[in-house]
Amino acid sequence: xxxxxxxxxxxxxxxPKKAKILSRFFKTEPGxxxxxxxxxxxxxxxxxxxVKKYLxxxxxxxKKLLHNKVHECRLTGVLILxxxxxxxxxxxxxxxxxxxxxxxxxxxxxxxxxxxxRMMVGEYLVQHQAEIKLLDxxxxxxxxxxxxxxxxxxxxxxxxxRFDVILDLTKxxxxxxxxxMHKAVGWMLREVGKxxxxxxxxxxDEYATKLPRTALRxxxxxxxxxxxxxxxxxx
Numbered sequence: 137x138x139x140x141x142x143x144x145x146x147x148x149x150x151x152p153k154k155a156k157i158l159s160r161f162f163k164t165e166p167g168x169x170x171x172x173x174x175x176x177x178x179x180x181x182x183x184x185x186x187v188k189k190y191l192x193x194x195x196x197x198x199k200k201l202l203h204n205k206v207h208e209c210r211l212t213g214v215l216i217l218x219x220x221x222x223x224x225x226x227x228x229x230x231x232x233x234x235x236x237x238x239x240x241x242x243x244x245x246x247x248x249x250x251x252x253x254r255m256m257v258g259e260y261l262v263q264h265q266a267e268i269k270l271l272d273x274x275x276x277x278x279x280x281x282x283x284x285x286x287x288x289x290x291x292x293x294x295x296x297x298r299f300d301v302i303l304d305l306t307k308x309x310x311x312x313x314x315x316x317m318h319k320a321v322g323w324m325l326r327e328v329g330k331x332x333x334x335x336x337x338x339x340x341d342e343y344a345t346k347l348p349r350t351a352l353r354x355x356x357x358x359x360x361x362x363x364x365x366x367x368x369x370x371x
Contacts (some may be wrong), residue, residue, distance in 0.1 A: 139213075145186050146208055151177035151235045162207070162245055169280065169316060170245050178208045187215045191223075195235050202242040208281035210242060214252045221255055233260040237270075242282050246316055253285040258292025268301070273329065275305055280314055287320040292325045299335050302328060306339075310346050320355020321347075329358055340367055 162170040193201075201213030210279050221232045243249045261268050264340030274286035276330040287309070290302035302324045309321055329336035336355065344352055344367045356364045 137190055137197060139193070139197040139204075140187060142190050142193065142201060142205065142212060143198075143206075143209055146176065146178060146183070146206075146212060149176070149178045151184050153177065154179075158207070162247070169314075172205075173245060174206050176206055176208050180211070181210060183212045183215060186212055187219055190216055191219055195232075199239060200233075202219070202239050207245065211248055211251070213332040214243065214248050217348065218252050218255050225287070229260060230264075233257065238245060240274075240282050240285060241279055243285065245281075246284065246320075249281055249284045249288055253288035257285055258289035261289065262292050262296065272308075275308055275341075279315065283296075283309070283312065283314075283317055284320050285305040287317070287324055290324055291327060294324065297331055299328050299332065303339055306347075306351075307343070310343075310348075315350055318350035319354055322351035325351070325355035326357055329355070333359070337363075342371055352360060 146337075155175040156177070158175040158177055159173070162173060162175070164170045164175070165175045190212075197268075198213045200216055201209045201216075204210055204213075217232060217236060221229055222233070233256060236252070243252060257270070257274075263272065271289060273285045274282045277283055277286075289301070290305055291342055293299070293301040304319050306325065309317055312318070312321075318320065325336060325339070328339075337359075340347075340352075347355070352367060356367050359367075
């Protein structure tokens with residue numbers, strides 16, 4: 137299997153009208169976070185059908201997809217990588233995890249991060265907690281997408297009722313200037329609240345005034361109207 141075959145199959149599904157919509161949605165104009173990204177206008181379900189066809193694509197060929205200028209080529213490569221990770225053993229998972237990290241700057245839009253970080257980094261670290269300091273390294277990165285990977289990776293721990301990882305990362309990101317990070321942090325705090333609302337409330341009681349407003353609004357979405365009003369008011 138070759139990356140060129142994947143790209144050929146993807147190109148057959150190109151939809152110029154949809155591509156224009158996606159280009160606006162993913163902020164590809166100069167100065168925006170997705171500046172210069174190229175879209176072919178292919179839906180995610182259609183890409184997942186291609187993923188099934190190329191599930192055994194070698195890493196050398198996946199790397200070619202990840203370094204392609206077309207967004208859907210990179211996303212398809214990421215989806216193949218995630219599926220390989222889910223279906224393999226621990227030895228191969230370590231190899232796939234390291235490959236993902238080595239190419240993490242190519243996860244250069246929020247959908248690429250959000251569909252992969254929990255599995256490729258979070259689930260790996262759940263099984264290899266001696267390596268958890270990796271998240272500190274990522275969250276300090278100047279690269280927006282690596283910082284978002286760290287936050288989304290915490291979801292694997294949240295799902296298991298371990299909240300200290302995201303709460304610690306949140307404290308380190310209080311002064312992050314990017315809106316996409318505020319949304320990611322707020323989203324993960326909301327996930328904490330789904331598991332244990334008292335943990336979220338205790339954290340917000342101490343840190344709501346320091347959280348970026350967008351992060352706070354995301355975090356409190358599932359609280360009662362009175363609680364939401366309270367935290368917004370004290371902010």
